[in-house]
Amino acid sequence: MTTKKLAARKTAAPLHPNATAHALAVPPSERRLRLGEGLAYAPAPETTPVKIDATYGLFLDGAFTKPGKTFATLNPATERELARVTAATAKDVDRAVQAARRALPAWSALPGAERGKYLFRIARLIQEHARELAVLETMDGGKTIKESRDIDLPLVAAHFFYYAGWADKLPYAFPGRTPHPVGVCGQIIPWNFPLLMAAWKLAPALAAGNTVVLKPAETTPLTALHLARILQQAELPPGVVNIVTGAGETGAALVNHSGVDKIAFTGSTDVGKRIAATLAGTGKKLTLELGGKAANIVFDDAPLDQAVEGIIAGIYFNQGHVCCAGSRLLVQENIHDEIVRRLRDRIATLRVGDPLDKNTDIGAINSRPQLEKIRELVASGQAEGAQLHQPAGRLPQTGYWFAPSFFTGVTASHRIAREEIFGPVLSILTFRTPEEALERANHTPYGLSAGVWTDKGSKIFKLAAKLRAGVIWANTYNKFDPTSPFGGYKESGFGREGGLHGLLPYVTLR
Amino acid sequence: MPSLPFVRRPIDQVMTEERAAAFTKRSLKAAAKLAGLKLAVSMMDLTTLEGKDTPGKVQHLCRKAIAPGEPRLDVPSCAAVCVYPNLVRAAKRFLAGSSVKVAAVATAFPSGLMPLAVKLEDTRIAVEDGADEIDMVIDRGVFLRGEYRQVFDEIAAVKTACGPAHLKVILETGELVTLDNVRLASELAIHAGADFIKTSTGKVTPAATLPVTLVMLETIRDHFYATGVRIGMKPAGGIRTAKEALAYLVMLNETLGADWMTPDLFRFGASTLANDVLMQIARLADGRYQSPEYFSLP
Numbered sequence: 001m002t003t004k005k006l007a008a009r010k011t012a013a014p015l016h017p018n019a020t021a022h023a024l025a026v027p028p029s030e031r032r033l034r035l036g037e038g039l040a041y042a043p044a045p046e047t048t049p050v051k052i053d054a055t056y057g058l059f060l061d062g063a064f065t066k067p068g069k070t071f072a073t074l075n076p077a078t079e080r081e082l083a084r085v086t087a088a089t090a091k092d093v094d095r096a097v098q099a100a101r102r103a104l105p106a107w108s109a110l111p112g113a114e115r116g117k118y119l120f121r122i123a124r125l126i127q128e129h130a131r132e133l134a135v136l137e138t139m140d141g142g143k144t145i146k147e148s149r150d151i152d153l154p155l156v157a158a159h160f161f162y163y164a165g166w167a168d169k170l171p172y173a174f175p176g177r178t179p180h181p182v183g184v185c186g187q188i189i190p191w192n193f194p195l196l197m198a199a200w201k202l203a204p205a206l207a208a209g210n211t212v213v214l215k216p217a218e219t220t221p222l223t224a225l226h227l228a229r230i231l232q233q234a235e236l237p238p239g240v241v242n243i244v245t246g247a248g249e250t251g252a253a254l255v256n257h258s259g260v261d262k263i264a265f266t267g268s269t270d271v272g273k274r275i276a277a278t279l280a281g282t283g284k285k286l287t288l289e290l291g292g293k294a295a296n297i298v299f300d301d302a303p304l305d306q307a308v309e310g311i312i313a314g315i316y317f318n319q320g321h322v323c324c325a326g327s328r329l330l331v332q333e334n335i336h337d338e339i340v341r342r343l344r345d346r347i348a349t350l351r352v353g354d355p356l357d358k359n360t361d362i363g364a365i366n367s368r369p370q371l372e373k374i375r376e377l378v379a380s381g382q383a384e385g386a387q388l389h390q391p392a393g394r395l396p397q398t399g400y401w402f403a404p405s406f407f408t409g410v411t412a413s414h415r416i417a418r419e420e421i422f423g424p425v426l427s428i429l430t431f432r433t434p435e436e437a438l439e440r441a442n443h444t445p446y447g448l449s450a451g452v453w454t455d456k457g458s459k460i461f462k463l464a465a466k467l468r469a470g471v472i473w474a475n476t477y478n479k480f481d482p483t484s485p486f487g488g489y490k491e492s493g494f495g496r497e498g499g500l501h502g503l504l505p506y507v508t509l510r
Numbered sequence: 511m512p513s514l515p516f517v518r519r520p521i522d523q524v525m526t527e528e529r530a531a532a533f534t535k536r537s538l539k540a541a542a543k544l545a546g547l548k549l550a551v552s553m554m555d556l557t558t559l560e561g562k563d564t565p566g567k568v569q570h571l572c573r574k575a576i577a578p579g580e581p582r583l584d585v586p587s588c589a590a591v592c593v594y595p596n597l598v599r600a601a602k603r604f605l606a607g608s609s610v611k612v613a614a615v616a617t618a619f620p621s622g623l624m625p626l627a628v629k630l631e632d633t634r635i636a637v638e639d640g641a642d643e644i645d646m647v648i649d650r651g652v653f654l655r656g657e658y659r660q661v662f663d664e665i666a667a668v669k670t671a672c673g674p675a676h677l678k679v680i681l682e683t684g685e686l687v688t689l690d691n692v693r694l695a696s697e698l699a700i701h702a703g704a705d706f707i708k709t710s711t712g713k714v715t716p717a718a719t720l721p722v723t724l725v726m727l728e729t730i731r732d733h734f735y736a737t738g739v740r741i742g743m744k745p746a747g748g749i750r751t752a753k754e755a756l757a758y759l760v761m762l763n764e765t766l767g768a769d770w771m772t773p774d775l776f777r778f779g780a781s782t783l784a785n786d787v788l789m790q791i792a793r794l795a796d797g798r799y800q801s802p803e804y805f806s807l808p
Contacts, residue, residue: 038768303522
């Protein structure tokens with residue numbers, strides 16, 4: 001407000017309580033908020049040092065091998081090489097499976113309380129090393145330090161603590177039935193939550209007495225390798241956990257290995273389908289946690305500002321690299337414009353840039369191929385006639401970046417309404433009635449998650465019963481807890497991780 | 511209740527608290543921090559609201575408001591001093607020639623449980639004595655009984671009684687308790703003619719909190735989009751440290767933006783905040799902390 005206007009405000013004699021105010025009203029075309037322009041936040045980089053080796057071997061039988069043929073893992077925010085990591089061959093995978101096989105009898109025969117002790121120890125060591133692991137996660141994967149520090153690492157430790165608690169209570173977990181370990185488990189994890197996915201996979205497997213060969217994603221192998229050091233510090237018996245790094249061939253070697261009793265895979269639906277086809281008829285157990293195109297449904301009786309927070313958390317959390325991201329916003333038509341206005345204002349306050357800066361909200365896209373995939377789908381959205389909204393401001397020159405974006409004017413036939421983008425891009429669709437919302441939400445090959453926003457509890461329960469999705473959040477989004485099972489319907493996979501349900505894939509009940 | 515002149519919006523407490531907590535995680539350093547701290551000083555309503563207040567105490571307060579820190583620190587004056595109506599004349603005298611305004615708490619502060627005629631007379635006398643701003647309280651009993659029209663009418667009547675003085679409407683959110691109530695009371699106050707909406711009297715715990723202030727800022731934002739009118743915000747009570755004050759400014763920056771980052775549209779109601787802010791300003795200037803005795807008492 002200019003001083004001139006203010007002076008006028010003081011001297012005007014009010015006839016009606018609001019007379020002075022009305023005289024000073026800003027015309028509709030100029031009603032903009034200059035958000036974020038009132039204070040300059042200085043860079044606040046996280047400075048905890050983390051020692052990264054030049055090259056890493058594989059973690060086999062309790063020790064690191066000499067590095068073999070290596071590939072580079074980059075910092076996606078700088079495109080600089082962080083380290084070189086060994087590409088595990090089929091022979092390496094075989095050695096890993098053999099080591100796991102050798103370790104199995106002793107590990108599964110340990111009293112549950114003893115296995116629990118190891119897991120508690122691992123959990124505590126993770127807490128002790130939390131900050132450096134968070135920094136490493138951010139450097140290797142591009143996610144913000146705010147998230148790796150406040151969300152990923154606490155959850156990683158929590159998962160180990162939680163399943164440590166189950167280790168000595170297994171006889172009571174499934175009343176009337178006795179759980180036995182499945183055997184050697186091959187676990188293949190994605191690049192979006194590298195250490196957290198390792199924790200989701202390792203903790204229940206180990207608690208139930210299995211041994212493991214874990215393959216981290218090729219763009220984010222470092223935290224798993226540093227976790228291996230923590231396993232050494234915890235004096236976990238050799239061979240109980242083996243870690244093989246590499247790309248798709250390494251994963252295929254693990255899937256195809258005859259010495260593996262179970263495969264647990266988290267990743268794309270395409271790869272998941274191939275794994276399912278490969279394993280058909282082999283007798284190996286399989287769980288899949290795959291893609292999603294979750295509906296986040298906002299009704300007109302919802303608390304709108306908080307719904308917008310949930311929309312933000314749903315799609316921009318971890319740059320949208322989240323299988324359960326609320327990427328399809330279904331908003332009741334009569335509040336569409338209000339939601340869009342709020343969303344436009346809200347993304348103007350999101351800070352994109354150095355993931356190690358504590359003020360950064362949106363970090364780097366994980367890899368160049370992923371960035372290209374996002375760009376391709378966004379271009380399709382524009383070509384098909386949807387309107388793209390992005391905040392003003394430039395992105396850094398080097399590194400992989402994509403501005404937080406949303407599309408309006410999206411119809412159910414658009415590719416951006418049907419395909420998983422796995423990036424910070426939201427598609428906004430409208431509906432008119434709860435029935436239509438439900439029909440649109442369920443009309444997808446996926447079924448991992450959904451969100452419902454309404455002030456009416458009855459509506460929440462009614463919809464939750466009918467939504468075909470494994471996780472349904474009501475008046476919140478993207479909340480995780482080790483006690484709560486997570487997993488999909490339809491092409492989002494099968495099997496559950498977390499909670500008591502998360503033990504089931506790792507036991508045989510007799 | 512006859513129709514309200516606005517749509518009632520539900521507020522979700524969990525997500526509001528989560529959003530509010532996010533503002534405390536922004537990191538302000540060096541020049542940005544110094545600018546924020548000085549802005550906070552310029553937005554302060556230095557307050558004394560005790561039964562034992564005297565002109566002598568008000569004199570201390572006024573001098574502190576005019577020149578909060580040593581000249582070398584280059585600290586701006588506070589926005590106002592906030593006193594009981596009986597001390598308005600004294601405050602006016604001590605502040606003569608300065609930019610510091612006098613705010614008076616009127617309308618049977620802090621309870622508001624008096625007949626309207628008394629509240630209006632209270633307001634008129636404070637304005638006649640020279641108050642530039644009136645901090646009124648709403649009648650929470652009437653509000654909680656659901657007599658929203660009466661709350662509205664009382665605010666409108668006080669606004670008229672204020673004449674040229676600015677009106678800040680205290681909701682006493684600690685007694686309204688729910689964020690739904692905070693939103694509704696904010697809407698009522700704004701529509702009835704408030705220039706500012708204010709969280710608390712300082713006599714009830716909890717006083718100002720980040721979530722409550724966020725809901726009020728969002729109401730102000732919605733009103734701006736609907737009418738083009740900018741309403742001011744005053745969190746008061748319970749804000750004691752520079753760090754907390756900066757979190758409020760971060761919230762303001764990201765909810766209403768730069769146009770609201772002026773004492774004309776944002777105030778802190780505080781009695782002990784000033785010296786903690788000054789201590790931080792001195793630390794930025796000198797690179798080390800000084801003992802509290804170096805900062806004069808208000």
